[in-house]
Every structure is written in structure tokens, then in C-alpha cells.
Amino acid sequence: MKGLVVALLGSVIVVPVPAQAYVALMAGQSARPLNGAFNNVPVLHSNQPEEVLGPGILVDTRPGSGIAAETNQPLANATYTFNGEFGLHVHHKYDPADRSRIRGSNGRRGELTLATILINPGSNPVHIRFKKGAVRNSFEAPYLANNLMGVKPLGPRPWNTGPGDATAVQMLRGQLDRRLEDEITIPAHSRIVLFSTALPALGIANGLLRGRSDGPFQMAVVAAREPRNDADILAVLDSRRLAPGRIYLSRIRQIQNGTVFSRVAGVALGDTYTASLNHDLGQGALHVPLTSTNRHHFGTRDVQVNQLASRMIDSSLDNVGTYGVRFDVQLNLQGAGPHQLVLSHPTPNGKHFTAFRGSIGIETDEGYREVHVGMRSSQSLPIASLNLKPGQSNPVKVSLVYPADATPGHLLSVVPDQQMAQLRQREDLLAAAAAQAKQAKPAPVVPPVQAQPAAAAAAKPTAPKPLAAKPVSKPRPAAPAVTATPGWMHPLPTVPVLQGMPPAVITPTRMSQSLMERYQQAVQAQQQLMNSLMGR
Known part of the structure; x- marks a missing residue:
């Protein structure tokens, strides 16, 4: 329980x-x-680190290792060779370590380019046909925190709330983005850039693809700082330096014992x-x-x-x-x-x-x-x-x-x-009871200020002297001459008297017995509604 x-x-x-x-x-x-x-379709997931601080390799399925920016030590690659049906999922945010890149210069934020590279280690060309997929960033498909909540029909031109939703719609419908090639060939012993997307600071990018190859190949995802061409992107892969932002390197033991969930950087079986x-x-x-x-x-x-x-x-x-x-x-x-x-x-x-x-x-x-x-x-x-x-x-x-x-x-x-x-x-009743309980809560009791004797007041200077802090004693009874009803004595809304409910512990202050009973009933009514909501 x-x-x-x-x-x-x-x-x-x-x-x-x-x-x-x-x-x-x-x-x-x-x-x-x-x-x-x-199913058993292998999918490369590049989602760790989710927040990328600068350029470097994000995930690489070639044999070997990359040097971590955080420790300057080698980390083994997620080695895997694809052949036949395969998938790709890329999801990253650019959160620059250099915060000046958020403001940018001349009104333009600093950018980081995310790119996927296909690698053919063999002596024969590899031909790939893509079936469905898309790549979007958060400036093409803005992520607005409270936009499009609830349930709405989806027409031919779909709603989307961020790049993850925009690419998922394309995959759900089995469509391939017109900006992506439906066929590509990787020459023998070669590497090519499959796609790239420029990501301004604090932007998010997401890519989903499904394809089939006629031979073995490998993949890598890299982040390059404002590359001029594909050669600059491939140079990041050749550097063997991992992108900074790997916040879970200090929590490996917790990942292994299942107390911490990191993001995914590796090849999953099943799409x-x-x-x-x-x-x-x-x-x-x-x-x-x-x-x-x-x-x-x-x-x-x-x-x-x-x-x-x-x-x-x-x-x-x-x-x-x-x-x-x-x-x-x-x-x-x-x-x-x-x-x-x-x-x-x-x-x-x-x-x-x-x-x-x-x-x-x-x-x-x-x-x-x-x-x-x-x-x-x-x-x-x-x-x-x-x-x-x-x-x-x-x-x-x-x-x-x-x-x-x-x-x-x-x-x-x-x-x-x-x-x-x-x-x-039940939800409406609970909300109404919560609102009623809020209205029924008594206002805090403020102790009355004791007037000074007239002679003492006349002997003191006009400017008030700061009072030293003292422990608050029990409030004194109100003067009999006061006839106005204090706000905390106003009658509460009528609530049902519930039988058989355990009494709540209430400490009385300056509260009448009648008010205490109503206060008690409000608590009991709320208890009953909560029990009803929980199916008891």
C-alpha cells in the first residue's frame, strides 16, 4: 500500500x-x-547527452573509442555494424557552455550543427533506400510548453508541438520528408554526411528514419560548430573527441544498479x-x-x-x-x-x-x-x-x-x-471541496496592540522608537466594547454532518465552539470525498 x-x-x-x-x-x-x-530491427539512438554543451562526437558505432571532455579518458564506442533493415533516432538540445553564445552577436545566436554520418568499412559500395522519416528542429516546429493540450482531431496538415512530435507524425503516417533523399550510395571505404541541421543555442533537434541497406555499414552522430562544408563535419569524427555534456559519467554505478536512468546512446533492438x-x-x-x-x-x-x-x-x-x-x-x-x-x-x-x-x-x-x-x-x-x-x-x-x-x-x-x-x-466534487475548505480556513489571529498611558506617551519624543523583538504571548481577550464581528468569526458555508468519521485533531485558539464544529465538519467532508475518489 x-x-x-x-x-x-x-x-x-x-x-x-x-x-x-x-x-x-x-x-x-x-x-x-x-x-x-x-521486432528485431536495430535502431541507433543518439540521446545521451541530451543537452550538448559544445562540438564533438555524440555516438559512434565503429570499433574503437573516443576521449571524454569531462575526464580526458577514452570511452568505448557503441560498436555495431548494420546490414539490412535499420532505424535512427537523434534527439539533442544545444545548451552552450559559453553562455555568451546564447546572446550571440548582432542579434544572432551561436549555432551548433548536428549531423549523421554513414560509414562503409568494406570494399564494396553499399546502397541504402529510406522508407520513412523526418528531421526537425525547434525553430521549424516550436516546442511551446502549454500549447495544444487536450485532445484534438489531426487533419492532413498535422498539429505539432515540438520536433519530437513533428517527426513522429511522419513516421506514424509512413511518410519520408521531401528534404531527405530516398536513396543513397556509400562508396567503398568511404564516409558521407546523411543529413545535418543547424541548431541555434537552446534549440532542440529530432530525427527519425527507417531504411534498408544491401550491405554492412556503420553510423555516427556528431556536433560541429558552424561547419563550412561536409569536410568540417567529418573532421569532428576524425578528432575522436566526445562532445561535452556527459553528466552521467559520475553516476555509472547508479546506472548499473538501476537507481538512476540515463538517456540512450547505443543500438536498441526493435522499432x-x-x-x-x-x-x-x-x-x-x-x-x-x-x-x-x-x-x-x-x-x-x-x-x-x-x-x-x-x-x-x-x-x-x-x-x-x-x-x-x-x-x-x-x-x-x-x-x-x-x-x-x-x-x-x-x-x-x-x-x-x-x-x-x-x-x-x-x-x-x-x-x-x-x-x-x-x-x-x-x-x-x-x-x-x-x-x-x-x-x-x-x-x-x-x-x-x-x-x-x-x-x-x-x-x-x-x-x-x-x-x-x-x-x-468525483474530480469536480474534489475540486469543489478543496475550494470550500480554502474559503473556510480562518484568517490568522493578530494580537491587539496595547495602548500606552497618556502621560507616558506625552513624555516621549514624536518620532517612534523601534520596538525590540519579544516572544509572542497568548492573545488577550477582546475588549467588551467592540461590537464588530471579526473576519474569522463569519459563518462557514453549510457542509454535511458526517457520521462515523474519526475526529481530526484541532487545537483551539480564539475560536468559538460553533466554529470549531464547522471546521471539524469541513475536514471530515474532505476526508470522505478523498476516500470516495480512492474507491474506498
């Missing part, structure tokens, strides 16, 4: 919460594992996760984990994280973020009437943040549609209405390419309309 700590009217109440019910929509219910599987299950909604609502992790699997022990075939020493141990991975979940539903397809995210450690902003495809027997979802932690958002037909299987397929800058560990649910309505009603 976990405990939810709630502060009410100066009291602290600990509400026991079942570990599997930290998504309120699932309170009192359980989740099923998807038991899906990843698609598929799952299928049958469920009879007559037996209860359906809840399944989506992008689940060791920390957030909703009691199912179903962890949807793929493994790494090679990694830099300061990389995470597996592909915990699953950025760029496509999830295809087929639900075959028995049931009847109106239901809601809902995406949820828990509230880890009581923190509130933007947990997902991306695009989701939904296919039913009525057709295919796409929605854009902006979700904060602790939210449950209906992403589609389902009208299930009795006596038959109702197929629902959910597809998404998990975008960068999202936080994995989501819950996918199919619930009756009334269950979603009850959740909204």
Missing part, C-alpha cells in the same frame, strides 16, 4: 492508496498485461511493438499498460522496454524511453453500447508535468482517424468514443510512434461512458 498525503485546513491526512490504483480511473479495478513483442488481446467488457472494463516501465506497469509486471545490443558506458541499460518506437495494439472487444477509449498517466511522486504530446491513430470498423493528445501527469483523457455492437467482435487498433519529450508509463483503457462520467464527477 502507498499513502497519499493530503493537507486539509492545517491538518495532514494519509489516505492509503492501492499500488495498482494510482490512476483514479482504474481505482478498484485491475489491469491486464498486453504480452506483446518487439515496433505489437500486441493483440480479446476482452469481454461484460466482465468489466479493460485496462492495459502502454509504454510501461519497471516503475509504471500498473500491477501487471508487463514491461514494454526493448534491450540494447550495444551502448556507451554512460547510456541507460535499455531503451527505457522507447522514443521513436511504433506501438500497434489490437483490441478485440465484446460488449454493447457506448464506451470510451481513454489514455491515462499516473502522478509519479506527486509531481505534475506534461507527460505526453503526440499523435495517435485509431482504427475501428467505422474507419481510421488520428488525434493529437496533450496530457499532463495524473490525467485521463478520452481519445475516442466507441459504440460497440452486441453479439460480435468489435476490433479497435491503436497506433502511435512514441515522441521524444514524453514520459513513458501510460495506461490504455476501454470503459463504459458512465464510468468516465463518474470520474469527472
Whole structure:
């Protein structure tokens, strides 16, 4: 059991919460594992360091090593040779160590160019065809923290909220950006620059690609400071110097024992996760984990994280973020009437943040549609209405390419309309009770100022003398001649008198018995609402 700590009217109440019910929509219910599987397509992930401080190599799959800027010691490369189907995911922010580059000169910020290099170590040319993908930076696709929240339909020209979302939409739709070549040849014993993007200070870039080669090759991602041509980019690779910003080099042991999660710099096996299950909604609502992790699997022990075939020493141990991975979940539903397809995210450690902003495809027997979802932690958002037909299987397929800058560990649910309505009603009641409790909180009591005797006051100079700090004693009773009612004595709004609730501990001050009783009732009402919300 976990405990939810709630502060009410100066009291602290600990509400026991079942570990599997930290998504309120699932309170009192359980989740099923998807038991899906990843394919074996190798994908180079370049996301560590996420924040790059200057030029250098970010990840290199050739045999060998690079010299770390932080320690001046060699770090082994994430060695891997690709041959056949492959993928690429690049996600970095330029956060210059030289802060003057943020301001720039003549109104122009300093820039860092991110580039991907293809390397052919063999004696035969290697031909590559690209199937889908895109590269975007945050000036082409701005990341606005509170933009496009909620659920919105996605038209032919998609919404996007940052480069991670913009590239994920292209991958979801199986499209290749027109600025990228669909075919490329790497001559024998040669290297070529696949793409590059100039990134002004504090900008973010994201790239997602899927392709197929007819021979072996390697890849590297580098950061170059305002290169004039491809030769300057290749010179960074030849320097064998790693880019600064590797903040996890001092936490290797914590990465290895699983207490710290770094970003990924290495090759993951799998760019698609598929799952299928049958469920009879007559037996209860359906809840399944989506992008689940060791920390957030909703009691199912179903962890949807793929493994790494090679990694830099300061990389995470597996592909915990699953950025760029496509999830295809087929639900075959028995049931009847109106239901809601809902995406949820828990509230880890009581923190509130933007947990997902991306695009989701939904296919039913009525057709295919796409929605854009902006979700904060602790939210449950209906992403589609389902009208299930009795006596038959109702197929629902959910597809998404998990975008960068999202936080994995989501819950996918199919619930009756009334269950979603009850959740909204509970949320409204809780918000109303919190507002009522806030209004009922008494104002702080200020001790009355004691007037000085007239003779003593006349003997003192006109300018007031500063008073020395003294311990505050108990406030004196108000003078009988005062007839105005103090603000803290105004009647509270009527709240229900609840029976059988344990009394809260309240320390009386200058408070009437009537006010104390109302104060007590407000606390008890809030307790009952919290218990209702937790499904107790």
C-alpha cells in the first residue's frame, strides 16, 4: 500500500492508496498485461547527452573509442555494424557552455550543427533506400510548453508541438520528408554526411528514419560548430573527441544498479511493438499498460522496454524511453453500447508535468482517424468514443510512434461512458471541496496592540522608537466594547454532518465552539470525498 498525503485546513491526512490504483480511473479495478513483442530491427539512438554543451562526437558505432571532455579518458564506442533493415533516432538540445553564445552577436545566436554520418568499412559500395522519416528542429516546429493540450482531431496538415512530435507524425503516417533523399550510395571505404541541421543555442533537434541497406555499414552522430562544408563535419569524427555534456559519467554505478536512468546512446533492438488481446467488457472494463516501465506497469509486471545490443558506458541499460518506437495494439472487444477509449498517466511522486504530446491513430470498423493528445501527469483523457455492437467482435487498433519529450508509463483503457462520467464527477466534487475548505480556513489571529498611558506617551519624543523583538504571548481577550464581528468569526458555508468519521485533531485558539464544529465538519467532508475518489 502507498499513502497519499493530503493537507486539509492545517491538518495532514494519509489516505492509503492501492499500488495498482494510482490512476483514479482504474481505482478498484485491475489491469491486464498486453504480452506483446518487439521486432528485431536495430535502431541507433543518439540521446545521451541530451543537452550538448559544445562540438564533438555524440555516438559512434565503429570499433574503437573516443576521449571524454569531462575526464580526458577514452570511452568505448557503441560498436555495431548494420546490414539490412535499420532505424535512427537523434534527439539533442544545444545548451552552450559559453553562455555568451546564447546572446550571440548582432542579434544572432551561436549555432551548433548536428549531423549523421554513414560509414562503409568494406570494399564494396553499399546502397541504402529510406522508407520513412523526418528531421526537425525547434525553430521549424516550436516546442511551446502549454500549447495544444487536450485532445484534438489531426487533419492532413498535422498539429505539432515540438520536433519530437513533428517527426513522429511522419513516421506514424509512413511518410519520408521531401528534404531527405530516398536513396543513397556509400562508396567503398568511404564516409558521407546523411543529413545535418543547424541548431541555434537552446534549440532542440529530432530525427527519425527507417531504411534498408544491401550491405554492412556503420553510423555516427556528431556536433560541429558552424561547419563550412561536409569536410568540417567529418573532421569532428576524425578528432575522436566526445562532445561535452556527459553528466552521467559520475553516476555509472547508479546506472548499473538501476537507481538512476540515463538517456540512450547505443543500438536498441526493435522499432515496433505489437500486441493483440480479446476482452469481454461484460466482465468489466479493460485496462492495459502502454509504454510501461519497471516503475509504471500498473500491477501487471508487463514491461514494454526493448534491450540494447550495444551502448556507451554512460547510456541507460535499455531503451527505457522507447522514443521513436511504433506501438500497434489490437483490441478485440465484446460488449454493447457506448464506451470510451481513454489514455491515462499516473502522478509519479506527486509531481505534475506534461507527460505526453503526440499523435495517435485509431482504427475501428467505422474507419481510421488520428488525434493529437496533450496530457499532463495524473490525467485521463478520452481519445475516442466507441459504440460497440452486441453479439460480435468489435476490433479497435491503436497506433502511435512514441515522441521524444514524453514520459513513458501510460495506461490504455476501454470503459463504459458512465464510468468516465463518474470520474469527472468525483474530480469536480474534489475540486469543489478543496475550494470550500480554502474559503473556510480562518484568517490568522493578530494580537491587539496595547495602548500606552497618556502621560507616558506625552513624555516621549514624536518620532517612534523601534520596538525590540519579544516572544509572542497568548492573545488577550477582546475588549467588551467592540461590537464588530471579526473576519474569522463569519459563518462557514453549510457542509454535511458526517457520521462515523474519526475526529481530526484541532487545537483551539480564539475560536468559538460553533466554529470549531464547522471546521471539524469541513475536514471530515474532505476526508470522505478523498476516500470516495480512492474507491474506498
